[in-house]
Amino acid sequence: MRRVVIGFFVFMSIFAFRQQNIMANDQPELTPTERMNFYLRYADELVPWYYLAAIDQYERNIQQVRNDIEKHGGPLALHFSDEDWAGALNPLPQDNTVEAIAYFGGIGMDGDGDGIADKTNPDDVLYTLHTLLSAHGVSEDDFKMALEQIYEKEATVNQILAIATLYSRFETIELDEHRFPIPKGYNYTYRGTWGASRGWGGRRIHEGTDIFAGYGTPVMSASYGVIEVMGWNNYGGWRIGIRDNHNTYHYYAHLAYFNKDLKQGDVVEPGTVIGSVGSSGYGKEGTSGKFPPHLHYGVYKYNGRTEWAFDPYPALRLWERQDRQK
Ligand SMILES: [Zn+2]
DSSP states (O other): OHHHHHHHHHHHGGGTTTSOOOOOOOOOBOOHHHHHHHHHHTOOSSSOHHHHHHHHHHHHHHHHHOSSSOOOOBSOOOOOOHHHHHOTTOSOTTOOBHHHHHHTTOOOOOSSSSSBOOTTOHHHHHHHHHHHHHTTOSSHHHHHHHHHHHHOOHHHHHHHHHHHHHHHHHTSSOOOOOOOSSOTTSOEEEOOOTTOSOOSOOSSSSOSEEEEEOTTOEEEOSSOEEEEEEEEETTTEEEEEEEOTTSEEEEEEEEEEEOTTOOTTOEEOTTOEEEEEBOBOSSSTTOBOSSOOEEEEEEEEEOSSOEEEEOOHHHHHHHHHHHHHO
16 A cells, blocks of 8 residues: 555656756765765665666756756755655645655655755655655666656656666766777878768768778777667668767767677677778668768767757867877
8 A cells, every 4th residue: 555655656756857946055066986875875675776876867967968957066966846845735835844745745755864854955855766766666677667757758768777777787887988989000080070061971960070990990989888779770871879877879870890799788888899980871771882981970968858969079089189198
């Protein structure tokens, strides 16, 4: 019975984390280690730390690229709306009384045992999130179902699942390392041609950087990520799309070959060889040689609503320089 009641509250909360009435907060940013310790404090066999951490990281990612939502310091980026927290029918939107919130169907709970459910207290927020997630069950499918109810958007659910997968696999939230996608020792050239009308095959229009190199030159993943797409596309030819832990989708196109050991859903890290440079694309499956061989590399950022392309050239220059110093 208790489970059914909690399930109902979870259902009520689908009005979501997204429409948030957020208050400013001056708490300092924590180090990754401090943040990790915070997640671990509220994790258990029902809700592993990487589920809590993935949702929080997703919220942090969208706060960085959205002007309409407040940025949060402190241990948690995640914040609930007044309606979700105190209950939609609660006459006191700022209510922090545990009993009253429960009565009005709010989700807010008291995590640190001070007797009040304070939506600006990270302990109370994380404990509440734990309760929402554990109400569904412990499997990965249950986690996915909980995310679907909370966020209602497939793209958001997939992004959070990708982050959780990466955190779980590497057992850390520090996955910020990058590599230039062509290994040292191979010849290549590229220019900052963002916005140029000419180019060979982007994902939609020419959104990305063309790195020219010989046929068969290895192509490496620039980031940590989960392979979201792998196959043929009429413009991009043989292409791979990889989603990282910063809501960024990395797109590698015109490959000659894929790394045969990889498939959709697999995890890669910076430097994992994903295929080799080719000139596939601009036609039906198998079309090749309509332009000089090159890697088309594009990056797209997801902000919780849409995904847009940004110029990868500055990042490529940085990663190239860092790789040379190694
Ligand atoms: Zn291109």
